[in-house]
Amino acid sequence: MDKEHYLISQLSSKYIGDDAAVIGKTLYSMDAFFEDVHFKREWMTLAQIGRKAMLVNLSDAVAMNAKPKYALVTVSLPSDLSHEDIDTLSKSLEKTAREFGCEIIGGDTVGGDKLHLSITIISESEDPLLRLGLEEGELLAYTGTLGESKHNLMQLFQGHEISENARFYEPQLRAEFIEKARPFLSVGMDISDGLYCDTNKLLDINKYGFKLLKNINDEEGLSGEEYEMLIGFKKEHLEAVEEVANALELPLTVFAEVVKNEKRFSCKSHHFA
DSSP: OOHHHHHHHTOOOTTBTBSSEEETTEEEEEEEEEBTTTBOTTTSOHHHHHHHHHHHHHHHHHHTTOEEEEEEEEEEEOTTOOHHHHHHHHHHHHHHHHHTTOEEEEEEEEEOSSOEEEEEEEEEOSSOOOSOOOOTTOEEEEESOOSHHHHHHHHHHTTOOOOTTOTTTOOOOOHHHHHHHGGGOSEEEEOSSOHHHHHHHHHHHHTOEEEESSOOOHHHHTOOSOOOEEEEEOGGGHHHHHHHHHHTTOOEEEEEEEESSOOOOOOOOOOOO
């Protein structure tokens, strides 16, 4: 068990386990977006940093079929950022939040050696999509295509430029798909740590294993920060889920069946330090 999951395992709250904590109809989630852990400043403009920081946080609400309402933003500001730089960053955060009906209502700022952001999202849902609820015989699938984010990251490490619309810069959140497919889904989560690792998390909490129905290569399985959706559903709902995806022109790949075994993917953290 890595240190991140070890720390989480030491906390005893019943609300821990999903992309967000569900308390009544309100959901609370928070993710960090840290320089030299999730991004390097030489790779991205401040507008891109602010936008991705907000998108990866909004993704937790979207993944759970929730509507983002409010955000709290904490920023560690390096001394080399000018007032103009801070304006660019804050405007990007606000603009991205507004696209999803979310308002920044506060937070905190501190001085630091690096640019770090931590964002709390408060959202609402009448029917949240949880990680717990898989049953034997159900299907596991993912939306979109996987692998681009890891490919982008390797290009950046090698000093190459990538497109402004590249997945590493611009995650595509699947809010409309989740909202329309929700009646047919048993479980779901966004793919932030890679398909292999996130599938393991889903199986662990439900105490099942899997039978592979489609071969997944490591470029797809180990690509983190994709923010596509990993979903589980009954076989009789396959056609309905595919119809929702097809109407949105969204690829949907069924890759495994839930079975009673202890099989897991081999996975590793995709972050860098």
